[in-house]
Amino acid sequence: MTDPNTLSPLDLETPDKTFLDTNELVINMGPQHPATHGVLRVILRLDGEKVMGLECVIGYLHRGVEKIAENRTYTMFNPYVDRMDYVAAVSNGLGYCEAVEKLLNVEAPPRAQYIRVILTELNRIASHQLWLGTHALDIGAITPLFYTFRDREEILKIFEKYCGARLTTHAFRIGGLQYEAYDGFERDVKNFVSFVKPKIDEYEELLTTNRIWLERTKRVGKISGKDCIALGVTGPVLRASGVKWDLRKAQPYANYKNFEFEIPTGENGDTYDRYIVRMIEMRQSLRIIEQAVEGIPEGPIMAKVPKVIKPPVGEIYHSIEAPKGELGYFIVSDGSTQPYRIRVRPPSFVNLQALDLMCRGQLVADVIAVIGTLDIVLGEVDR
Amino acid sequence: MHGFLQYIQSYLDSDKTPGGAGNIFWATVYILLVFAGLSVAVIAMNWLERKILAHMQVRLGPMRVGPHGLLQPIADAIKLLLKEDIIPAEADALVFWIAPFIVVLAAFTVFVVVPFGPTHAITDMNIGILFMLGVSSLSVLGIVTAGWASNSHYPLIGALRSSAQMVSYEVAMGLAVVSVILMTSLGPEGGTLSMIGIVQAQLAQGEWFIFKFFPLGLVGFFIFAIAMVAETNRAPFDLPEAESELTAGFHTEYSGFRWSLFFLAEYSAMIAVSSIAVTLWLGGWLRPFPNALAGPTWDLVFSLFPGITFLLLAVMCFYNTARMPKHPLFRVQTIGLAGFGVVLGLIGLILFIPAVRVRVTDIYWFAAKVGAFMYLYIWYRGTFPRYRFDQLMKVGWKVLLPTGLVLLILTALVGMRTELWAELQGVWRP
Numbered sequence: 001m002t003d004p005n006t007l008s009p010l011d012l013e014t015p016d017k018t019f020l021d022t023n024e025l026v027i028n029m030g031p032q033h034p035a036t037h038g039v040l041r042v043i044l045r046l047d048g049e050k051v052m053g054l055e056c057v058i059g060y061l062h063r064g065v066e067k068i069a070e071n072r073t074y075t076m077f078n079p080y081v082d083r084m085d086y087v088a089a090v091s092n093g094l095g096y097c098e099a100v101e102k103l104l105n106v107e108a109p110p111r112a113q114y115i116r117v118i119l120t121e122l123n124r125i126a127s128h129q130l131w132l133g134t135h136a137l138d139i140g141a142i143t144p145l146f147y148t149f150r151d152r153e154e155i156l157k158i159f160e161k162y163c164g165a166r167l168t169t170h171a172f173r174i175g176g177l178q179y180e181a182y183d184g185f186e187r188d189v190k191n192f193v194s195f196v197k198p199k200i201d202e203y204e205e206l207l208t209t210n211r212i213w214l215e216r217t218k219r220v221g222k223i224s225g226k227d228c229i230a231l232g233v234t235g236p237v238l239r240a241s242g243v244k245w246d247l248r249k250a251q252p253y254a255n256y257k258n259f260e261f262e263i264p265t266g267e268n269g270d271t272y273d274r275y276i277v278r279m280i281e282m283r284q285s286l287r288i289i290e291q292a293v294e295g296i297p298e299g300p301i302m303a304k305v306p307k308v309i310k311p312p313v314g315e316i317y318h319s320i321e322a323p324k325g326e327l328g329y330f331i332v333s334d335g336s337t338q339p340y341r342i343r344v345r346p347p348s349f350v351n352l353q354a355l356d357l358m359c360r361g362q363l364v365a366d367v368i369a370v371i372g373t374l375d376i377v378l379g380e381v382d383r
Numbered sequence: 384m385h386g387f388l389q390y391i392q393s394y395l396d397s398d399k400t401p402g403g404a405g406n407i408f409w410a411t412v413y414i415l416l417v418f419a420g421l422s423v424a425v426i427a428m429n430w431l432e433r434k435i436l437a438h439m440q441v442r443l444g445p446m447r448v449g450p451h452g453l454l455q456p457i458a459d460a461i462k463l464l465l466k467e468d469i470i471p472a473e474a475d476a477l478v479f480w481i482a483p484f485i486v487v488l489a490a491f492t493v494f495v496v497v498p499f500g501p502t503h504a505i506t507d508m509n510i511g512i513l514f515m516l517g518v519s520s521l522s523v524l525g526i527v528t529a530g531w532a533s534n535s536h537y538p539l540i541g542a543l544r545s546s547a548q549m550v551s552y553e554v555a556m557g558l559a560v561v562s563v564i565l566m567t568s569l570g571p572e573g574g575t576l577s578m579i580g581i582v583q584a585q586l587a588q589g590e591w592f593i594f595k596f597f598p599l600g601l602v603g604f605f606i607f608a609i610a611m612v613a614e615t616n617r618a619p620f621d622l623p624e625a626e627s628e629l630t631a632g633f634h635t636e637y638s639g640f641r642w643s644l645f646f647l648a649e650y651s652a653m654i655a656v657s658s659i660a661v662t663l664w665l666g667g668w669l670r671p672f673p674n675a676l677a678g679p680t681w682d683l684v685f686s687l688f689p690g691i692t693f694l695l696l697a698v699m700c701f702y703n704t705a706r707m708p709k710h711p712l713f714r715v716q717t718i719g720l721a722g723f724g725v726v727l728g729l730i731g732l733i734l735f736i737p738a739v740r741v742r743v744t745d746i747y748w749f750a751a752k753v754g755a756f757m758y759l760y761i762w763y764r765g766t767f768p769r770y771r772f773d774q775l776m777k778v779g780w781k782v783l784l785p786t787g788l789v790l791l792i793l794t795a796l797v798g799m800r801t802e803l804w805a806e807l808q809g810v811w812r813p
Binding site: 025027049136139140141142143145146147150206207210212213215216363364365366 | 436439440441442536537540618619621622764765766767768769770771772773774
């Protein structure tokens with residue numbers, strides 16, 4: 001049992017109390033709570049409605065994915081990674097496949113890489129759409145959820161046509177792709193791009209200049225770029241704090257250096273900036289998809305990889321820019337068919353650390369907004 | 384027996400409300416009618432809210448229970464009545480038991496003075512509007528007791544929020560109401576607090592108070608329209624029951640019948656405050672365009688509206704009957720929908736009979752205006768995010784309250800302008 005009164009490991013300052021001489025109220029939010037995005041438990045210490053401090057209790061969804069990896073071959077472990085961040089399963093697969101490829105010292109052929117980029121960026125849009133819907137729902141706007149889910153459906157349809165699965169896709173294989181793009185893949189993707197562009201404007205119409213939305217998100221859950229770096233926070237949260245850091249540009253992988261796109265950054269590091277950054281990211285992803293679908297080269301889709309994957313002894317850390325931030329895989333190989341150890345650096349888990357810092361001195365309603373804006377998926381936090 | 388019939392008949396040509404005429408029989412009938420009408424309105428509102436909200440959100444809403452989900456509210460009611468009535472072990476059982484009744488009592492009692500027509504009210508109090516505001520604010524008591532008696536954190540926070548919210552918005556609401564009462568005093572009959580009197584003042588002055596002293600009436604109306612949403616705890620001011628923060632607020636621990644009482648109270652409170660707004664600013668039972676489209680011909684045209692509305696609803700039913708899937712599984716639903724259409728059509732035809740028409744027109748216009756407010760409520764819910772607690776307080780105390788005060792002073796000054804002018808002339812030209 002966690003003692004809610006222990007000092008936070010970050011050693012944060014306690015906010016000023018309100019003028020009333022009240023007792024602290026300890027509230028247990030979750031693990032069954034509609035707004036904690038799964039089974040996150042947050043122990044809140046409240047002075048009235050003001051948050052004096054909080055502590056996250058995680059592990060309710062722990063499935064021991066990293067341990068499972070030690071008893072599976074490299075190929076067999078591939079579908080498991082989809083179950084971590086299940087709303088961005090394709091990104092997880094990309095990170096894992098590239099890490100193992102790096103360990104094997106092979107590279108996927110260009111055609112495979114283009115298709116990978118298209119699917120990954122589609123997945124980024126799907127993930128951001130889901131984030132937007134649930135985040136707006138937490139703040140009380142119930143309608144965007146249905147709009148985003150309607151449009152996310154189109155992406156899932158493309159996934160389903162491509163590999164038969166909608167959510168946990170297992171789309172990529174070590175060394176390239178299992179399936180060639182189906183007939184009409186390019187047409188579907190192009191149709192989707194032209195379909196979703198006005199829809200993103202539609203979401204923005206509901207929210208961006210909505211007075212209540214502005215009041216609920218501006219100056220809420222502020223975090224500075226320095227704090228972000230100190231805590232290891234990555235992804236849109238880092239960029240909204242003004243740090244221009246995107247692994248697709250900083251350490252290009254999977255052919256990203258061939259595409260033109262911009263990295264949006266915010267200034268204030270508040271919830272509103274994170275919202276704007278993600279909205280621009282969706283548009284930039286569409287830009288990447290447009291370029292990629294125009295330039296898919298012909299050629300093989302699978303590199304020369306042995307049937308039984310037996311990487312040489314060694315270790316590798318490879319990270320990609322998942323929709324939620326830096327997703328890293330650290331793989332230690334002992335030369336056998338099974339990894340000696342896999343450690344995943346999940347963006348949600350690391351970003352969740354910042355919750356205490358972002359929520360102190362704010363109100364209960366802001367805690368909900370901040371959990372939403374961090375865009376955590378508990379499957380990835382607990383693994 | 385004969386005496387009793389005479390007693391019943393004696394009221395029929397009265398120009399007073401049954402309460403005003405002191406006729407107990409008709410007062411009882413009116414009470415029952417209002418209660419039944421309110422229950423039907425709540426059921427209809429339940430269905431309409433789901434359907435309208437669903438269509439705003441690109442989905443269909445209830446479709447399974449009955450044709451187009453028409454029987455869904457009834458199915459829900461049955462479910463709620465059959466559910467186990469749980470009183471938590473840690474709760475204060477007696478207070479927990481009483482709380483929903485206080486809320487329902489407050490929500491229903493206000494309808495005693497709501498004027499559906501010049502004689503269509505249970506009674507006409509000379510302090511009608513004061514009575515409505517007073518009694519409707521009693522529901523705070525029920526909510527606070529519900530939250531406290533649940534003996535649990537979330538309901539307690541919900542109840543605290545709710546009481547603070549309702550108390551602060553009542554102030555702004557009161558100021559807007561007072562500005563209307565000032566306006567009534569300009570008429571030939573002098574100022575009044577009676578609900579019927581307020582509408583008759585609008586009739587006598589020849590304009591609805593929303594257009595009076597433009598834009599002062601409009602501002603007052605907007606203050607009230609915002610405050611009434613906060614008063615009924617609806618989106619975007621639904622913090623006491625913000626499900627993403629407090630699960631369900633003050634009624635988290637309630638289930639079954641007791642929960643449905645809260646639900647009933649919420650919807651009838653919405654109807655109650657909307658009817659205050661309609662009475663005070665939108666001319667109550669008066670038909671629209673009384674000046675531009677005046678005269679007996681137009682009176683006749685507007686009195687046909689109730690019948691036409693029901694006929695249109697019937698046509699909608701028949702249109703949807705034709706669109707029903709042609710499959711044996713849907714036969715019962717198709718017949719049911721057609722039957723519903725026939726019932727609506729018959730009601731529409733009955734409403735064309737002159738004797739009925741004359742009595743019903745007032746009620747129709749009143750209900751139509753209240754219905755517009757109900758639609759607004761649903762629209763808000765589909766559009767707005769939720770305010771945070773401190774922002775809600777800021778809007779109430781820093782925006783609505785000062786605006787209301789300025790409005791009150793301006794209304795008084797503009798209302799007295801001729802007298803003031805004369806006074807000033809006296810000062811400057813001795």
